[in-house]
Amino acid sequence: MTFQLTETILDTIADSLVENGYIVLSDQIPAEVCQALLGKVQQSEWDDYKDAAIGRGRDQQTNQQIRSDQISWLSPTDTIDNQYLSLMEQLKEGINRRLYMGLFDFESHYAIYQPGAFYQKHIDALPGTRNRILTSVLFLNPDWQEQHEGKLVIFDDKDHELEVRQVAPKFGKWVVFLSERFPHEVLPTTVNRYSIAGWFRVSSSQHGF
Ligand code: OGA
Ligand code: MN
Numbered sequence: 509m510t511f512q513l514t515e516t517i518l519d520t521i522a523d524s525l526v527e528n529g530y531i532v533l534s535d536q537i538p539a540e541v542c543q544a545l546l547g548k549v550q551q552s553e554w555d556d557y558k559d560a561a562i563g564r565g566r567d568q569q570t571n572q573q574i575r576s577d578q579i580s581w582l583s584p585t586d587t588i589d590n591q592y593l594s595l596m597e598q599l600k601e602g603i604n605r606r607l608y609m610g611l612f613d614f615e616s617h618y619a620i621y622q623p624g625a626f627y628q629k630h631i632d633a634l635p636g637t638r639n640r641i642l643t644s645v646l647f648l649n650p651d652w653q654e655q656h657e658g659k660l661v662i663f664d665d666k667d668h669e670l671e672v673r674q675v676a677p678k679f680g681k682w683v684v685f686l687s688e689r690f691p692h693e694v695l696p697t698t699v700n701r702y703s704i705a706g707w708f709r710v711s712s713s714q715h716g717f
Contacts, residue, residue: 511538511595518602521684525607525642529665530685532675537595537646542680544588546648549580549618549702556580557620560627575627577694579617582704592616592704596644599684600708603642609710611642616706621658625701627694629663632687632707640687640707647677648702658697665689677701 517536524531557578562571582589600611633640645660658677664670668691675683687707
């Protein structure tokens with residue numbers, strides 16, 4: 509089964525990226541796909557998940573003071589992961605066609621935030637690189653309620669102290685934003701919280717040399 513992002517939704521995303529730099533959508537990733545992704549993350553062997561790391565290569569460190577989620581990378585050879593990755597491929601092509609962003613590849617991971625887990629305010633683009641250009645976060649929590657907390661807070665791209673949105677991590681909610689511009693934070697959750705965070709990158713020949 510192949511799922512499609514409509515041209516209309518691709519137009520909406522592209523327009524919002526130009527106008528605001530971000531968009532918060534509901535129910536655009538088909539519920540069947542979200543359900544399959546949730547099933548996978550809930551049934552996964554905990555062995556597949558590891559403490560999330562910060563930074564790259566030599567600088568890479570896991571720092572429980574900055575983030576305390578556990579992650580597992582999606583793989584194109586997995587049938588369920590592939591349903592999501594092919595939707596992200598459609599997003600990539602749709603955005604490149606409209607905005608000439610030169611998005612080249614996509615990396616993404618499931619994240620489990622156990623009770624008490626959080627991710628402090630950060631910017632996704634790694635310092636000194638133009639690698640991560642566009643961020644996508646999909647939330648997979650079907651019975652989310654206020655007392656579960658764990659909202660995603662997005663800050664203003666100019667005034668990094670100013671909150672612009674608090675997004676409840678409800679099932680099927682999908683946030684797309686320019687990676688270099690928007691600081692964001694995951695507030696501590698009180699229950700297991702599931703999401704998929706991913707990043708479109710430009711090719712390494714297109715940036716910094
Ligand atoms: C990230 C991130 C947000 C979320 O992994 O960089 O900001 O809600 N994740 O999972
Ligand atoms: Mn992030």
